[in-house]
């Protein structure tokens with residue numbers, strides 16, 4: 001009956017839902033973090049998540065970085081060719097990789113790999129009563145399942161991004177030298193000239209934030225999943241989509257914070 | 262009269278508009294085993310979950326050793342509930358761990374109740390072999406992962422994990438469902454042993470009347486959110502209560518109607 005008010009009401013509901021979700025997510029994050037300072041800390045789960053995230057994601061992240069560095073070099077060459085600024089390519093590659101491509105692409109890859117796995121694993125534990133069983137065995141499930149994963153995600157992603165940075169530059173180098181006919185020494189000198197500590201450090205700070213977000217969303221959606229296998233499936237989707245969107249949002253916010261002055 | 266180990270008063274719980282528990286009063290004396298019977302979906306598992314703190318009841322009190330766990334400070338709640346070992350209806354084994362590690366987890370988690378240092382992980386794994394034997398499984402089963410076990414074997418491992426820490430209070434949610442009759446009798450014997458040896462107090466949910474009489478000394482029946490009968494387990498088959506009679510003898514005619522549950 002209310003052609004004007006209905007859409008507004010729907011919008012209002014959507015906004016309220018978003019606020020409620022964000023609030024619940026923030027509370028979940030705070031509770032997870034609060035267990036960092038309250039022993040015991042479950043080192044085994046931390047280490048196995050660290051290895052799973054940091055080590056076993058290496059091939060995916062390495063290939064992604066290598067190819068994107070190569071593509072950036074090629075695209076810049078094609079785009080700038082007519083203006084005779086090929087020498088700037090090394091600088092463009094190193095800037096794009098350390099500031100953006102390294103952290104963002106590694107983050108998205110890890111969200112798909114590790115965020116999904118965390119959510120599926122914890123979600124399955126929820127719907128098969130394993131989380132309740134932890135509680136009855138005097139083990140706080142947040143402390144046991146969530147806290148070690150949050151910490152492992154936060155530490156593993158910057159490590160991956162260091163590798164991604166190196167391989168991204170290597171990808172650009174390979175294309176520039178092998179295909180575009182640059183001299184290797186000129187390319188390396190130009191790369192070192194454009195390499196800024198600040199860029200790398202901010203990239204790693206971003207990576208830490210992304211790693212935390214990926215683990216947080218994976219744990220949150222898994223922990224709150226309901227309704228059998230289907231519930232776990234949709235929790236996993238929500239974890240990956242949510243982590244990817246939040247990651248890009250935080251990428252913008254952090255870039256604005258560090259680079260916009 | 263001594264304080265009952267578990268004392269429940271006016272316990273109520275609804276999910277949305279569906280009332281599952283509606284003012285339950287129940288006393289379980291120290292050292293007794295209480296069998297709870299009742300139709301599928303009558304709220305038996307919900308009752309245990311409320312006592313365990315996995316579900317927040319809407320109203321009522323739950324006392325363990327005379328202390329209301331619902332209003333106690335959080336640390337105190339944990340201490341009171343630490344005494345309870347639970348066998349879940351679907352066993353709920355940790356599937357990221359081997360069977361032996363599951364039992365070792367139960368052993369180590371509950372250990373602080375008793376004297377001595379917490380056994381090391383490898384020591385606990387060794388002890389797990391002995392506990393597996395107690396529930397009729399070969400110690401070599403310890404190396405398998407829970408997904409490699411049959412349903413009945415999972416149940417037995419769940420039982421092994423629940424009793425590993427020798428808790429003061431034991432909850433069994435359908436301990437013998439899915440087991441063959443002989444194994445069912447073995448598990449019943451084991452439960453009785455545990456309760457007698459440890460002096461534990463037990464609450465067991467079961468649909469199996471033979472098993473109910475083997476395990477329990479007390480019995481209660483849950484129907485439509487209320488306890489409609491309480492008495493001796495030995496009287497289950499001739500309780501003089503029309504509902505219990507219908508239920509225990511499995512008759513279709515009687516006061517319990519097979520209305521469609523919402």
Ligand SMILES: Nc1ncnc2c1ncn2[C@@H]1O[C@H](COP(=O)(O)OP(=O)(O)OP(=O)(O)O)[C@@H](O)[C@H]1O
Nearest residue numbers: 276281299300301302303304305306307308350523
């Ligand atoms: N977390 C929950 N959310 C909503 N409803 C629930 C929840 N847990 C249980 N219920 C409902 O409560 C009722 C009682 O469930 P409960 O699991 O206690 O049954 P039960 O007596 O153990 O049955 P069974 O013998 O089949 O195991 C059911 O109708 C169920 O749908």
Ligand SMILES: [Mg+2]
Nearest residue numbers: 305306350434
């Ligand atoms: Mg049940």
